[in-house]
Amino acid sequence: MTSPDDGRRLPGTTLLTIASWMFSEQFVSTVVHPTIADLQSEFVASGSNRVGRLRALVRGYSAFWTVMLHVPLTQWAAPERDADAAPGFAVRQFAGGVTALALLFCAGALFDVSAVILMAAGAVCAVAIHHWYERHPLSTAAPSDMPWRPPQINFSSMDVAGNVGGLIFVVGSLLVVVLGVPFLLTILMAGAAAGCLLAWRLAAWYRRHPNAGLPENLIVLR
Amino acid sequence: MGRVTGTLPAKEELILDLLVSEGPMHGLALVEQSDGALKRGTVYVTLGRMEAKGLVESEQEPVPPGGIGLPRRIYRPTALGTRMLRAWTAFTRELAWGTKS
Numbered sequence: 520m521t522s523p524d525d526g527r528r529l530p531g532t533t534l535l536t537i538a539s540w541m542f543s544e545q546f547v548s549t550v551v552h553p554t555i556a557d558l559q560s561e562f563v564a565s566g567s568n569r570v571g572r573l574r575a576l577v578r579g580y581s582a583f584w585t586v587m588l589h590v591p592l593t594q595w596a597a598p599e600r601d602a603d604a605a606p607g608f609a610v611r612q613f614a615g616g617v618t619a620l621a622l623l624f625c626a627g628a629l630f631d632v633s634a635v636i637l638m639a640a641g642a643v644c645a646v647a648i649h650h651w652y653e654r655h656p657l658s659t660a661a662p663s664d665m666p667w668r669p670p671q672i673n674f675s676s677m678d679v680a681g682n683v684g685g686l687i688f689v690v691g692s693l694l695v696v697v698l699g700v701p702f703l704l705t706i707l708m709a710g711a712a713a714g715c716l717l718a719w720r721l722a723a724w725y726r727r728h729p730n731a732g733l734p735e736n737l738i739v740l741r
Numbered sequence: 742m743g744r745v746t747g748t749l750p751a752k753e754e755l756i757l758d759l760l761v762s763e764g765p766m767h768g769l770a771l772v773e774q775s776d777g778a779l780k781r782g783t784v785y786v787t788l789g790r791m792e793a794k795g796l797v798e799s800e801q802e803p804v805p806p807g808g809i810g811l812p813r814r815i816y817r818p819t820a821l822g823t824r825m826l827r828a829w830t831a832f833t834r835e836l837a838w839g840t841k842s
Binding site for chain 1: 767785786792810814
C-alpha cells in the first residue's frame with residue numbers, strides 16, 4: 520500500500536487496521552480489504568475533483584459500515600475458537616470493549632445518563648449469561664413443549680432454567696428494573712425475599728410428598 | 742471449502758452469469774454491471790461465501806508502477822461455478838417448461 524504524493528494517508532487505512540484487530544484474517548482479506556480498496560481506488564480516481572472525492576468517501580464509507588452491519592450474519596466473521604489463545608485476541612476484546620464504551624457515550628449524549636446506566640447494566644448481565652452458558656452448554660434452558668407461540672419479547676416468553684444462568688438472568692433483570700425505577704427497590708426486595716421463602720417451603724413440602732400434584736395416571740405413578 | 746447446496750441463490754446466479762459472460766472483474770464493476778441488483782455493502786460478503794463454496798476464485802490486481810491505494814481483488818468463475826451455472830440454468834428452464842405444459 521502506498522500513500523498519495525502529498526504524504527497523507529488514504530481514507531480507510533485506519534479502519535482496515537482496526538478491522539484486522541477485530542475480525543478473522545479470512546474475513547478481512549475477503550470482505551473488508553476489497554471494500555476499502557474500492558473506496559481508495561474511487562477516491563484516487565477522482566483526482567483533484569472535490570465533489571468526486573466527497574462522493575467516493577460517502578459511497579465507500581457507507582459500503583464499509585453496511586459490511587459491519589452484516590458481520591453478525593456472516594459465517595466466517597468471528598475468529599475461530601482456536602484463535603482465542605492468539606496474542607491478538609486480548610487486543611480484539613479490548614477494541615470491542617472500547618467500541619461498546621464509545622457507543623454508550625454516544626447514547627449518553629443523545630439520551631439521559633440513566634439510559635446509559637441501564638444499557639451498561641443490561642450489557643453486563645448479557646455478557647455474564649453468555650460467558651456462563653459458554654462454559655456450561657448443557658445447562659442451556661430447553662424450550663417449552665408448546666408447538667408454536669406468537670413471537671414476542673417479554674420476560675414471560677423466555678425459557679430460564681433453575682441454574683446459575685437463570686439466577687444471573689433474574690438478578691440482572693431485577694437490577695435493570697431497579698436502576699430504571701429506583702422507588703421499586705423496596706417492593707422488589709420484599710417480593711424477592713417472599714418468593715425465596717415460598718420457594719424454600721414448597722421445595723421442602725414436595726420432598727415430603729413426592730407424588731403430590733402428579734396426574735392420576737397409573738403408568739406414570741408405576 | 743464450504744458446502745455447495747442444491748440451489749443457487751439469485752445473487753450468486755447473477756454474479757456467476759456476469760463473470761461468465763463478461764469475464765473476470767472486481768466487485769465494484771460487478772455492482773455497476775448489475776443495474777442495482779448488487780450493492781456495494783454486500784457484494785464482497787456474497788463473493789466471499791461463493792469463494793468458500795468454490796464457485797469463484799480471486800487474486801489481487803497487480804499494482805501498476807506509481808499506483809497508490811490498496812490493490813483490488815479480481816474475481817473469476819471456477820470450473821465448478823461455470824458448471825453449476827449451466828446446470829442451474831438448465832434446471833430452471835426445464836422447470837419453467839414443465840410448469841407451462
